[in-house]
Amino acid sequence: MDLPLTIRQILALEPTGQKVEIRGWLRTKRETKNAIFLEVNDGSCLRNIQCVLGTESPQRASWENLLPRLTTGASIIAQGNLVPSPAKGQAAEVAVESLRIIGDAPADTYPLQKKAHSMEFLREIAHLRVRTNTFGAIARVRNRMAFAIHQFFQERGFYYVHTPIITASDCEGAGAMFQVTTLDLDALAQAGKPVDYDKDFFGKKAYLTVSGQLNVETYCQALSRVYTFGPTFRAENSNTTRHLAEFWMIEPEMAFADIRDNIALATDFIQYLVAVALRDCASDLEFFDQRIQPGLLASLEKVVSSPFTHMTYTEAVRELEKAAGSFEFKPFWGCDLQSEHEKYLTEKVAGGPVVVTDYPKEIKAFYMKQNEDGRTVAAMDVLVPRFGEIIGGSEREWRLDLLEKRIDELGLSKDAYRWYLDLRRFGSTPHAGFGLGFERLLLYITGMTNIRDVIPFPRAPRLADF
Numbered sequence: 001m002d003l004p005l006t007i008r009q010i011l012a013l014e015p016t017g018q019k020v021e022i023r024g025w026l027r028t029k030r031e032t033k034n035a036i037f038l039e040v041n042d043g044s045c046l047r048n049i050q051c052v053l054g055t056e057s058p059q060r061a062s063w064e065n066l067l068p069r070l071t072t073g074a075s076i077i078a079q080g081n082l083v084p085s086p087a088k089g090q091a092a093e094v095a096v097e098s099l100r101i102i103g104d105a106p107a108d109t110y111p112l113q114k115k116a117h118s119m120e121f122l123r124e125i126a127h128l129r130v131r132t133n134t135f136g137a138i139a140r141v142r143n144r145m146a147f148a149i150h151q152f153f154q155e156r157g158f159y160y161v162h163t164p165i166i167t168a169s170d171c172e173g174a175g176a177m178f179q180v181t182t183l184d185l186d187a188l189a190q191a192g193k194p195v196d197y198d199k200d201f202f203g204k205k206a207y208l209t210v211s212g213q214l215n216v217e218t219y220c221q222a223l224s225r226v227y228t229f230g231p232t233f234r235a236e237n238s239n240t241t242r243h244l245a246e247f248w249m250i251e252p253e254m255a256f257a258d259i260r261d262n263i264a265l266a267t268d269f270i271q272y273l274v275a276v277a278l279r280d281c282a283s284d285l286e287f288f289d290q291r292i293q294p295g296l297l298a299s300l301e302k303v304v305s306s307p308f309t310h311m312t313y314t315e316a317v318r319e320l321e322k323a324a325g326s327f328e329f330k331p332f333w334g335c336d337l338q339s340e341h342e343k344y345l346t347e348k349v350a351g352g353p354v355v356v357t358d359y360p361k362e363i364k365a366f367y368m369k370q371n372e373d374g375r376t377v378a379a380m381d382v383l384v385p386r387f388g389e390i391i392g393g394s395e396r397e398w399r400l401d402l403l404e405k406r407i408d409e410l411g412l413s414k415d416a417y418r419w420y421l422d423l424r425r426f427g428s429t430p431h432a433g434f435g436l437g438f439e440r441l442l443l444y445i446t447g448m449t450n451i452r453d454v455i456p457f458p459r460a461p462r463l464a465d466f
Contacts, residue, residue: 006044015082015092022051022078022094025131026105028114029070038070038096040078043136046283050085050093051078063099072114073105073131119453126457126466134292137284138454141277142442148276149229149250149438152269158225158252163212165231168204169416176236177207178245208233213251213435214367214420217396220253220431221423227252229438237461241450242339244439246459253433259369259378259395262432263355266382266391267308269436270353275304277445285445293447299386300445302352309350312358313376316341319349336363337381342388354383366406367420368394369430380434387444393434400424 010020024042036053053063070076077100085093107113111125112132122129129135150160166180182201197204212228219226232249254261277285278300289296320331320341329338337356345354358371359379368377382391397403403424407414414421442454452458457466
């Protein structure tokens, strides 16, 4: 099947008068004495293509009655010849011979007129905002990064594993989970009876997953190198610009690997993704650099070319304490590093990306390998300038006795993690992995400032529209 050429493909052609067909949405219409100029976009690239209707054209009479309907947002199909354009900034235009309006967009009701719209307004019309330059560019970058993630791991011998969306265990031990049930909650509330989960669909409490990590570890212990990339959920009542209730996570896991292998993979991963974005999304990133985050391209190029500084958590806190008066949150050993601390480490201390390791065990998850000092775990966070933490991971605790002891210390249920402990009973190996929130990656690469703007339909407290 031969699909029609996209505008991106047509703009790459030499304009020699060949016949082309344009299918897209009208961005603007401009009328002069001698011609009518239509700017059309089909989402395949940032650029529009100019379609010219000559006022002296023999076909003029056939489209005269269409002119009032040629409004911003209308979908059209135009056929004509691709010819050199005399206008500055474009090599080609289409001399239109036939024109059809496929779908009208009345100017008095279509909300995306040719003017600046605030991000807040565009979030209210998430079903239409992708037609703007900003959100079209985000969608293209998101698409390319999703494909690049698979390319990276497939080229390195990793196997893609689909981990479950519904789970009975809490990976993080935080309890901020969405419950899944088929029970009639209204009827239970009216009856005032205790919930009998034996009558629920799964016969026990079940939740939407907060992470695929624990499940992907099972495949790691058989296939050696695996990764999962899918939706995850957090029921945190957080209305910040960096939190969502539904988001996508990339989580690789490697058997026979330690924290050093993990650091190497994570840094290679970030540099690979940023390099692909710079190469394959150049025009969209130039748009973000000009309109959203000045200096974006320079900062991304520096991450690709710079070595990643390595420091322990203790060393990082020591550096932060030297400038304690500069921070809203006072740094001290045992604190969870804040975004302001992470940015200071990358921008003021290291002058580039930083990997921080060996965090206090009290602020990290139960599954992280305990270091010999008894105070810290073999955790790592990758920090980048302008953003802060972008990757979090660890070497996993693969020794059964120490993992059981840690579960007891935190008051977690061994029975709930019985299958996870089996991985340590039968052929256990040292292994390591990390997590990268896909939307946070997109925030970093595009320079956008609100995570709700880099996912098609954001889910957050009191926000489940569309």
